[in-house]
Amino acid sequence: MTGLQRPAPPYMQIADRYRTLISTGALRQGDRLPTIAELAEKFGVSLATANKAMKQLRGEALIDTRQQGSVVVGGMRAVPEPAERAQRPISDNGDATTMTEVGMVPMLPSVGAALGVDADALNRTVVRREAVTVRGDAPYRLSVTWTHPSFTSAVPELLESSPINVLLLIGERTSRAATAGRDYYEARTADEREASALQIDVGSPVLAGTAVWRDSEGPIAYYEYVCPPRHAVSSDYTLLPPRI
Numbered sequence: 648m649t650g651l652q653r654p655a656p657p658y659m660q661i662a663d664r665y666r667t668l669i670s671t672g673a674l675r676q677g678d679r680l681p682t683i684a685e686l687a688e689k690f691g692v693s694l695a696t697a698n699k700a701m702k703q704l705r706g707e708a709l710i711d712t713r714q715q716g717s718v719v720v721g722g723m724r725a726v727p728e729p730a731e732r733a734q735r736p737i738s739d740n741g742d743a744t745t746m747t748e749v750g751m752v753p754m755l756p757s758v759g760a761a762l763g764v765d766a767d768a769l770n771r772t773v774v775r776r777e778a779v780t781v782r783g784d785a786p787y788r789l790s791v792t793w794t795h796p797s798f799t800s801a802v803p804e805l806l807e808s809s810p811i812n813v814l815l816l817i818g819e820r821t822s823r824a825a826t827a828g829r830d831y832y833e834a835r836t837a838d839e840r841e842a843s844a845l846q847i848d849v850g851s852p853v854l855a856g857t858a859v860w861r862d863s864e865g866p867i868a869y870y871e872y873v874c875p876p877r878h879a880v881s882s883d884y885t886l887l888p889p890r891i
Contacts, residue, residue, distance in 0.1 A: 657690065657692050657696050657700075658692075658696045658697075658699040658700040659700070659703065660690075661686060661690055661692070661696075661697065661700035662700045662703040662704050665680065665700075665704055665709075665710075666704065666709060669709050669710075669719055674719050675719060676719050676720060677718055677719060678718065678719045679716050679717070679718050680701070680710060680716065680717040680718065680719070682716055682717075683697045683698050683701065684697075686700065686701070701717055704717075705717075709877075720877070742780050742781060742782050742787065743780070743781045744778050744779070744780045744781075744810045745778060745779050745780075745781070745810075746776065746777070746778050746808045746809065746810060747777045747778060747779055747844070748775065748776075749775070749776050749777070749806060749807065749808045750775060750806065751772045751773070751774055751775075751796060751806070752772060752773060752775045753771075753772055753773075754771040754772055758773055758793050758869055759771065759773075761793070761857070761866060761869040762793065762794075762795060762859075762866045762869055763865045763866045764795065772796055773793050773794070773795065773796065774794045774795070774796055774799060774805050774806065775791060775793055776791065776792045776793075776794075776805070776813070777789075777790070777791045778790050778791075778792075778810065779844050779845075785846065785875075786844060786845045786846050786875065787875070787878060788872050788873070788874050788878075789841055789844040789845055789872065789873045790870065790871065790872040790873075791870070791871045791872075792813055792868055792869070792870050793868065793869040793870075794813060794817070794867070794868045794869075798817055798821065798823075801820040801821050802816045802817055802820055802821075804816060813868055814860060814867070814868060817867060817868070823862055823864065823867050824862055825860040825861060825862055825867050825868070826861070826862050826863070827860070827861055827862075828858055828859060828860045828861070829858065829859050829861075830856060830857070830858045831856060831857045831858075832854065832855070832856045833854075833855045833856065834852065834853075834854060834855075835852075835853060835855055836849075836850045836851060836852060836853065837849060837850065837851045837852075837853045837873065841853060841873045844873075845873065845874075845875045847875050847876070851875065851876060852876050853873050853875060853876070854873070854874045854878065855871070855872070855874075856871070856872055856873075857869070857870065857871045857872075858870040
């Protein structure tokens with residue numbers, strides 16, 4: 648019998664083990680997982696707990712339950728590299744990124760709020776950079792980055808149609824280097840624009856997210872992205888020790 652460690656709930660520990668096997672390639676697309684009864688015996692848990700672990704993996708689109716049992720459907724594409732969050736939108740490690748729209752556009756109120764600017768004042772504009780990133784042979788991410796037009800004098804590449812490291816160039820050429828960020832994630836369905844870019848059906852499930860990067864003076868860049876089904880975003884971070 649395989650032992651489990653606390654404090655994580657037993658079902659999550661089981662799910663974590665199989666998630667790791669899938670992400671590392673030890674289990675590949677089409678491989679069969681143990682039955683609920685086999686899992687319960689292997690880990691010394693109830694049938695309900697074993698079933699909850701499999702339900703967790705199904706919810707992450709890593710496995711599918713069929714007549715012959717649960718099989719891996721996500722494969723290596725389901726779980727990206729652990730450092731993905733830290734790299735976006737800076738480096739895609741071999742992924743092919745194509746800029747689909749670059750230019751100065753009217754500032755939407757939501758973008759103005761994210762950048763700490765009154766979008767309605769003086770017909771404000773903003774730099775908008777839209778890109779599609781392909782991983783393997785399929786679109787992996789649709790993303791848009793917004794920055795204030797004042798940065799274009801130091802970073803004219805913001806208005807050019809080539810992929811660039813936005814935060815790095817701004818940090819190198821101005822006094823504004825991002826020191827903090829705030830991310831937001833949402834599971835929802837794709838609209839027509841997103842579906843077209845990602846080559847999926849309208850209404851397909853997607854993982855959407857936003858980020859605002861800032862320094863002591865305020866926001867520097869606002870970022871939005873959408874990923875298709877069976878992809879994930881992971882984060883590495885360091886926790887500060889608690890104050891006593």
